[in-house]
Amino acid sequence: MALLQAIPQPKPGLHLIATSPSLQHETGTTLFKPTQFTDFTQNHYDINSVDAVNGTSETPIGFDPFMTNVSQGLQSSQYNPYAEEHNPLAGASASYYGAQNTFSTPSQPLQYHLYYPLAPIRDTLQPYQRAVFDLFLPESLREDLQKRSEAARQVLASQPGVQSPSLQQYHSLVPLDTKLKNAPGIFGLPTWVWKANSRKNGNVYCLRRVEGFRLTNEDAIKAVNSWKKITHPNIVTTVEAFTTRDFNDSSLIFVHNYHPLSKTLAEHHFPTTTNRFSRTAPVPEKVLWSYLVQLSSALKVIHKAKLAARCIDISKVILTDKNRIRLSACSIYDVIQFEGHRRTEDLQQEDFLHLGKLMLSIGTNTPLRSTHDLRAVLDQFSRSYSSDLRERVDWLLSAPQTQLKTAEQLICDLATHIDDVCVASFNAYDEATIHLGRELENGRLVRLLAKLGTINERPEFDGDPNWSETDHRYTLKLFRDYVFHQVDSHGNPVLDLGHIISCLNKLDAGTEEKIYLTSRDHQSTFLVTYRELKKQVQAAFGDLQKGNTKQQQQNSRGF
Incomplete structure (x- = not known):
């Protein structure tokens, strides 16, 4: 491995100096080539896909988690990623996005490890010596950022007879769902999630379509304006909402900020494919405290704005980074249940109950249903975690006695553990500053x-x-x-x-x-x-x- 060290200056009469050995970059050795498959329809998503919605950081190169019946293979022919013309090697179109693929992807998987250490690191390096990869971002961080960028730029290729809808200023829709059928979710109506680009600013957004909803009151759509003012690191920002008939029905579209490679807590903690011979280890208590602190901070901002989250569900809280969660799908209930006329104070108290159920579900590795006895599940929860965490979850599940629960009260009870989250956040900030x-x-x-x-x-x-x-x-x-x-x-x-x-x-x-x-x-x-x-x-x-x-x-x- 070439080492970066002090290099003596050339002496008169010498043309060039012989220095350290050559530095070789790792080049690609395989060619990505997906096979043909049927036209795109919403009912063709593969619910048994190993990877989560919107991809994961562990997604293997060349694997497409969005569509079904896609068998993708790798050729053994040598590939030069620096060549401008790949026809002699690939035997396909040289354009960056191939028209023959349903998902338009580069003709070769991106080379994530161009600066990956090619040999073990020597512990005998002098203080003035550096390895090559010490001058760049860590290979794991660079790979993750490149995968996020690749996921944000992924588009659907045009095919005869198949046309992706264009919703107002949003175009290039890409489905992020892996649902096999449009079954009603927690909102009571079928929903679909898409990624789309905006013609106004060129940014990428997440579109959630509520299928079959007919807007009867124009004031209901105005409820989104209050959510547009909320900006919080643990809440997915709401951009706008509108109705459309571009799907040949009456649909309601909610536009939120897009976080590539994110997945829900349900997909993270309850994967669809598990080894039946292995026992799932309980989630570390520090992770649960971190979840509780982040969601409590989000509730504090929401309740202070005279709103209620109403979407604290394991399928609507997304994981965007290591132990970094965000509330998604906010404002949807406020529109589709606008005629309910429920008091905001009652809805805010339900937020604490739903937060407690969320903690129980993750801690016991059990998706809770309405038929579950919460007290029995809480006893099971207390066998794996400390009494301090059990008391906080018990407080969230219990009904208010003399006065209503407040997010400020919950934040005060979590002061000790907020310090742990802050320390971890500051350490991550310092590391990012170094990079x-x-x-x-x-x-x-x-x-x-x-x-x-x-x-x-x-x-x-x-x-x-x-x-x-x-x-x-x-x-x-x-x-x-x-x-x-x-x-x-x-x-x-x-x-x-x-x-x-x-x-x-x-x-x-x-x-x-x-x-x-x-x-x-x-x-x-x-x-x-x-x-x-x-x-x-x-x-x-x-x-x-x-x-x-x-x-x-x-x-x-x-x-």
Whole structure:
């Protein structure tokens, strides 16, 4: 493995320095090629899919969790992810999105491990030495972010006779449900979940369709306006709601923020496929405390706005990150049950009861139904968890005695455990700051490389075909060779990422360190500092900017 370490400067008379061994990137070895299947219909979702709705971070590369009867295989032919034309290898269209696939995906699974450590880490590294992957995001975090981006960009390919509906300004609908049939859920009506893009701002949103709902009161849809004002890290933000007949019926559409690769707590804690010979381990108590603190914080904001959540159900609380949950599907009950005229105070007290049932269901690994004896389930719950947690769940399940329960009271009772959640959150924040700091350094180098790339080997500028080969631009060309085109004593290319990053950092800082540059024919030599090279880069790039501004002015005048 190439190590990034202090690199001695070249001595006069030497062209390039032989440094560490070559750094090889891992390239793809398989080709993604899904097979053909029938036209898309809503009733073709596979409820027995191993993966959860909207995918998971453990989804294998090339597996599509959304549709049924899709058998996807991997070819054994060699694939070059850097080639512009893949027809000789793939035997298919070279476009990024293949028209023959129901789900339009890249012709090759993304290479998530381009900087993955190729060998075990040595514990004998010196303080000034770094491994290659120490300069970038951790491979697990980078892979997760790339999968989220890929899930957000996934679209349905057009097929003859199959047309995805376009709802007002929302287009490119992709189903996120794996339901086999449109059975009524907790709302009493069949619902479907979609991902769609907005024509207004280009963002991706989550659309929840309530099938067969007929709006009889125009004031009901206005109830969504109160939810649009609520912004909380544990609540999925409501964007808008509208009615449509684009599905050949009367449907109600709710638009929420989209969180890729999220899944419900029901899918996370009650997977559809389990090993019948293994016993499910109880959920750690710290996880339950974290759930309780986050949902209590969400209820505090909701109740303070004179609203009630009404959707604290294991199928409507989504897991968007490690132990990070959010209340989804808020505001739906307020619209479809607008004629109920129930007191908000009574609905808020039901929120505490539903929260208690949620904790019981997860703690006992038992989906609760109306026929369950809550006291018996609570006794089972107390066998696995502390008396402190049992008392909090008991308080949530019990009816209010002298005064109504409040979210503020619940938050005060959870003060000790809120501290644990805050510590974990701050630690995650510090870790993210460290990773962003690495990417900040990489961003500086990318901007510097962009400047060098526009200067070096430019065919012609300002009527001079030798512009990039004269004056200080010629020195920058020699510096390019010094950084990127080193060879060893046998003339073999030397690929040392440490040398490249070290030189670019010194150039960006403009240090006083001197380097010895020589031409390829050894006829010209220069002894310059990084500060002088930095001034030369700024001067040459400034000339290009002036030329670009002059051309824009001429175009604006009609020349």
